Amino acid sequence: MKQNIIIDEDIESCMAKAMEGVDYDKLFVLTDTNTLQLCWPTIQNFEFTREAQTITIAPTDEAKTLETLAYVWTALQQGGATRHSLMINLGGGMVTDLGGFAASTFKRGMAYINIPTTLLSQVDASVGGKTGINFGGLKNEIGVFNCAGSVILNSTFLRTLDHENLLSGYAEMLKHGLLSNEEHWAELLHFDIAQPNYKTLQHLVAKSVSIKEEIVEQDPTEKGIRKALNLGHTAGHAIESLALQEGRTVLHGYAVAWGLVMELYLSAKKCGFPANRLHQMEAYIKERYGKFHYDCKHYEMLYNFMRHDKKNQGSNINFTLLGGIGDIRINQTATEQEIEEMLDYYRES
Numbered sequence: 001m002k003q004n005i006i007i008d009e010d011i012e013s014c015m016a017k018a019m020e021g022v023d024y025d026k027l028f029v030l031t032d033t034n035t036l037q038l039c040w041p042t043i044q045n046f047e048f049t050r051e052a053q054t055i056t057i058a059p060t061d062e063a064k065t066l067e068t069l070a071y072v073w074t075a076l077q078q079g080g081a082t083r084h085s086l087m088i089n090l091g092g093g094m095v096t097d098l099g100g101f102a103a104s105t106f107k108r109g110m111a112y113i114n115i116p117t118t119l120l121s122q123v124d125a126s127v128g129g130k131t132g133i134n135f136g137g138l139k140n141e142i143g144v145f146n147c148a149g150s151v152i153l154n155s156t157f158l159r160t161l162d163h164e165n166l167l168s169g170y171a172e173m174l175k176h177g178l179l180s181n182e183e184h185w186a187e188l189l190h191f192d193i194a195q196p197n198y199k200t201l202q203h204l205v206a207k208s209v210s211i212k213e214e215i216v217e218q219d220p221t222e223k224g225i226r227k228a229l230n231l232g233h234t235a236g237h238a239i240e241s242l243a244l245q246e247g248r249t250v251l252h253g254y255a256v257a258w259g260l261v262m263e264l265y266l267s268a269k270k271c272g273f274p275a276n277r278l279h280q281m282e283a284y285i286k287e288r289y290g291k292f293h294y295d296c297k298h299y300e301m302l303y304n305f306m307r308h309d310k311k312n313q314g315s316n317i318n319f320t321l322l323g324g325i326g327d328i329r330i331n332q333t334a335t336e337q338e339i340e341e342m343l344d345y346y347r348e349s
């Protein structure tokens, strides 16, 4: 299950390392319509990509469907792919998730490489082998755990990301900081993400990914400690669902950032997470991510979204909480009243 994580400032040498010793008959590159225009030209004339066939899909999460998956399978079939072919997924989490699933299932599985082009996918989706599509109105409902052979982390494509998308990815890095130790967490808080030094960012991404990898290695299929990576996500997914229902656009990382504040409040209340760290994180997030606004009439909806999160078992709402930075407490539950208090706390903060 261990992935080869390749970090280098030169994208061509990253690719050379990823392809070294990989024996394949045909190469396919999956892009979305954005990365076809913005990212593919950067790598298209390298020695190993010249012969590649591109497959292009729509860029949004709404296209993460069975139909799009069938389109990719068909393109592979018509392009003469075999079990010994290789797929490169060039894009954000939608491309790496769907492409990883397509490659994992085509002729019972061909090898694939991820080149995540957004910060969010570099630090989260492309690492750890979660692949899949949305189905029946539920996100990531169908899929398999199957790691990419290599994941290339290169800051070239991050330079064209807008500030909101950088911040969105940075929220997952803050989560990894909270799960690791005071030193890395403080380093993240001091880094200037508004005017990033991309070399330092690449170094921080490498650290962030190694934190995720260490957790995934211990528990690849999320039976135990991998649940740590859900910190901020129980509340965050409820925020995303409410926003979706109300037609408000919310980037995933923003919802995670707000969810982190909520769940750190619960951590302070139930597990002794230090109040000063909660307040620091709260101020940091409010300043950069703003606030998610809701009122009491939304509580029931938010509560129900949390109850229906697919990570729950039975009627309990499952949270990952912290006793302190790096002190992870998985399988925590909260009562409806505690959740109401959490929603009060965030609304009034």
Ligand code: GLY
Pocket (backbone or CB within 6 Å): 124, 125, 127, 128, 130, 226, 229, 230
């Ligand atoms: N996105 C959390 C995980 O990969 O487990």
